[in-house]
Each structure stands twice: as structure tokens, then as C-alpha cells.
Amino acid sequence: MSEEKNPQSRSERRKKEKRKGGRFQTILGVILIIIAAALLAIDPIKNQIIRQGSEQNQIGNLTREEVIANQDRDVEYDWQAITNINAAEVLANSINPNDLPTIGGIAIPEVSMNLPIYKGVTNEGMYLGAGTLYPDMEMGESNYSIASHHSINEDLLFAPLMRVEMGDIIYLTDLENIYVYQVDYIDQVEPTRVDLVQPTVEPIVTLITCDYSLNERVVVQGSLVETVAIENASQEMLNAFNLPQTIPG
Template sequence: MKKRYLIPAIILFLIGLILVFYQPIQDSLIAEMTSNHLSDQTVRVNRLNRKHESNFNLQRVKPVDAATVSKALFDHDDSNVIGKIVIPAVAMKLPIFNGLNNNDLIKGAGTMHPDQKMGSGNYALAGHHMSDNGILFGPLSRVTTGDLIYLSDGSKLYEYQVTKKIMIDKHQVNWIQPTNKPVVTLITCSSGNEGEQRRIMVRGKLIQSRKLTRNDQKLF
């Protein structure tokens, strides 16, 4: 019985050891996990997907390190995927998870409040900014006013346009509070440096929403 648990523990240790000393491997694995969740055509991308309890406390979100990446590698549960986000101008394409669970944020973006609805109020998402600006929420550093943001819950497409991009302090939580107008708010660290205190805040207004067509699905 001990042997049964010893082997996975050794594998996790070895993977962690490799990741500690080789950042590009870690970034590559994160990109691969993201891609796997996007290519999985589980239209289990489902607004009603709430199979397990999620964390919505930013204080409980851990920095990305070898241990969290190693753990996420062995977590193949995609029951928490509730949508997808695409920003074509910066080649950002990610799954959206319900909440801010650490394993999920290694693979995509997370909703910041329970019961958020695409196309209604303030749809706030958070994501990690890695040393590789091309993965997770790193591409937000290249977003500019006027860029289009597309969200999908598997049945509808929501098109937003970026109206504001600013640097904020991590304590400026007013940007993720409820709004009357339908907007999307994207938050990430301003760099991939450990202990970064500033945040990139991208805000977009809803342009239109419609039933997701086969042609629309090519976006995602």
C-alpha cells in the first residue's frame, strides 16, 4: 500500500525539481494545459456547471511555482470550466473557470464573484501574469483601447470592446464591484515578478450578444 503512494510522490518530486531549475519547461507545461482545456469540445463549457465549491478569495490565491504546476498537471478535472475568453488582437485564448481555485488558474482565467453572468453587470476575471507574456493573462500587457474581447458560455457569444486600460494598486477593488451597465473587467499583475504590487486593469463595454454559431466557434 505504501509503495502505491510512494511512486506518485516520487514522480511529483522529480517534476517539481525540474521545474524549479527550468522556467521555460514550466511555461510550456502551462501553455499545454491551457490548450488541452480549450481543445476539449466539452460543451460542458456550461453556465450551470457548479459541481464543486470554488474559492472567490483573492488572498487564498497562491503564486505560481513548481509545486502548483506539478499538482495541476495531475488534475484533469474540467468540471469547473464555465466558458472561454478570446482577445484576437493579442492572441489570447483561455478557458474560464468558476472561481479562483489555484489548480484552475494555472490553466486559465477565473471568475472573481459567485453567480457572475456574461453580458450582465460586471463580469470580472482574474488571471496570472507569468514571465512569458504569451501565456495566461500575460497578453493583457499588450491590449489597447478598442480591442475586442469575446466571451462564450457554450451557447451564446458576448462581444465587448476595450474602453480603458490602467495600472492600479492591488488594493483598488472598486474595479471589480457590481455595475449597472454590462462590462467585462480583467485583472492581472503588471509583471511576472514575484511580489508584484501593481495590477493591470482592462475594462470593456458590451457591444452585442448573440447565439453562438458554428462560424463563431472558430474563434474559440
């Protein structure tokens, strides 16, 4: 009798194991759906935090005195500490835009970009604008290198760089001058291409972000074509930064 029952017992055990496996897969599937729904829910919140923070710190909301004070702030330049942007981290960090040292602004009218430039390399700065890669850089001199995150939202942070074309105009300002650059180099490179951010003889600007895969870097460079005192700026230049006609001192 025991030999006849064994095959049936094994069959019943297999059926029970299949039922358990099916229930586990169902539960796992439900959990994944819940997680996906949660991520979809918090992503718009993350985008709104980024948008509000970067708009709050736009250069048009600062005075020249505030920019000068921020230039003297002690900051970090730790490239290794930068991580890919994600909704959970942005929400968890509760970034206060007032804590970030805005020292300028970057605008590219052709792609509707107008972002604050922060002194230093920090996750917080690159969540809400662009950060300077080296200390003691000066707009309009050598290689002014700044970086920011690539966002899934094509209008946030440095995601608009994907739409920049050769010949487009890049404006930088520190509220003393507006520095006009023209794009003459666009490439997708390995992260090891640090030569692209090294000092140069001719004044250029270098903008860096991740590509769509987050594995390589998109680099946009422009050569300086003009430096205009802020009081002599054209209406087009002022509009690019949402600057008033008269700049407060």
C-alpha cells in the first residue's frame, strides 16, 4: 500500500507547491503594481519641487550684492558624491532653495532654459540648477564648466541640452555683465573625458549632463562672442533671464 500511495502523495505535493507559487506570483505582481503607482504619483511632485526651487533661485530674483556674498561661501567640489536624480531622494532631502549659493544664471532662449548657477558641486545644487565644477572660475574667462542632472521631463534642468543645436546662443550672467557664447561643439562622450572641462586659453563655456541612458555624458560648448555690461543689455538678453529693465544693485 505504501508504494501505491507514494506517487499520489508526490503529485499532491506538486499541486500544493504550484498553488503556493501562483499565490506568491500574484502577491508579488500586486506589490509591483503598487510600487509603480507610487512612483508615478511622486514623480510629478518631484518635478514640481525642482521647478519651484530653480525658479525661486533664478538670477532675476537676486541682487548683485547677494551674488557677491554667495561667491564667498564655502562649498564642496566632490564629483564622486553626485548620484543620479530620483524622486525619492529629492523628496527625502527636503532641499531648501534658500540654502543654495546662487552666483549666476544660464539661459538658452532657443530651448527655453533659464536656470540658476550655484557655486560648487553638490547633489542639492544639481537638483535645482547647475553647479560649477571648479573653484575660482570666472564667467567670460578660460573654460567656465557647469553641470546639472538630466531629467525625464524634457524641460527641467539640463534635459533641454538634448535640443540644443550648433549656432545657438548661450547667455551667462553674474548681474555685472551678460556673457554671450555661441554653440560650436556638441558631443556624447565617456565620463572619463575630463579634458573637456580643463582650463583653456580662449574663453568658452562647457555644459555637461548625462545622456538618456545615464551612462555617457552630453557635452555642449560655446565660444565667447561678446561681453555686455548689465546696464547695456538688450531687451532680448534681459528677457532670457526674466530680468527687470533696471537691475537692482
